[in-house]
Amino acid sequence: QVQLQESGGGSVQSGGSLRLSCVASGSVAEAATMAWFRQAPGKTREGVAAIHTASDSPYYGAPGKGRFTVAHDNAKNTLYLTMNNLKPEDTAMYYCARDRGGIATMGNILRPSAYNYWGQGTQVTVSS
Numbered sequence: 001q002v003q004l005q006e007s008g009g010g011s012v013q014s015g016g017s018l019r020l021s022c023v024a025s026g027s028v029a030e031a032a033t034m035a036w037f038r039q040a041p042g043k044t045r046e047g048v049a050a051i052h053t054a055s056d057s058p059y060y061g062a063p064g065k066g067r068f069t070v071a072h073d074n075a076k077n078t079l080y081l082t083m084n085n086l087k088p089e090d091t092a093m094y095y096c097a098r099d100r101g102g103i104a105t106m107g108n109i110l111r112p113s114a115y116n117y118w119g120q121g122t123q124v125t126v127s128s
Contacts, residue, residue, distance in 0.1 A: 002026040002117040004096045009122030016086050016126070022079040022096030022119055033104035034072060034079045037112060038063065038092035038124075047110025048094070049081060061110045063090070086126045093121040 008020040020036070035050035047061040049070035058070045069082040079096055097115035104114040 002028060002098055004098060004117055004119035006094065006096045006119040006122040009094060009124045011125040011127065012086055014087055014126055014128050017082070017084045018086065018124060020081040020083070020094055020096075020122060020124075022081075024077045024079070024098060028077050030101060032101060033099045033109060033114075035097045035104065035110065035115060036064070036070060036079070036081045037095045037097060037110075038090075039095070040092040043092075045095075045112050046092075047112075050104065050109045051079070059109050083124070086124075088126050088128050090124060091126050092124060094124055095119055095121045 003025045004022055006022045031054040033050055033052045036048040037045050038048050039045040046063050048064040049060045049068055051058045051070050051072050053072050067085045071080045096119040098117040099114055100116040108114040
């Protein structure tokens with residue numbers, strides 16, 4: 001079992017920045033893919049960014065490309081999402097996710113169904 005806990009959300013004005021964190025605990029010795037998703041009320045869940053814990057190669061979905069940066073600190077078992085130049089359209093609940101040994105690959109790396117473990121989410125609100 002893996003537990004994920006997000007933090008770092010909040011309210012900012014358009015153009016501001018936030019850094020989200022996701023601490024993984026439990027059975028985290030093996031490498032895995034971790035990702036950030038977001039979902040606004042009444043909308044589908046979007047894949048923002050993903051990275052394998054054993055690599056430095058990030059993958060970005062359309063919402064995260066250009067303005068967001070994903071990283072993982074293996075020593076701290078923590079996933080980060082640095083968000084710059086935030087826009088009102090970025091307002092959503094942001095979720096951290098982790099797969100279970102190679103499920104998330106090219107083609108499904110930003111699909112929610114590829115992930116086994118989810119955090120409770122952290123709210124990001126961007127005002128105009």
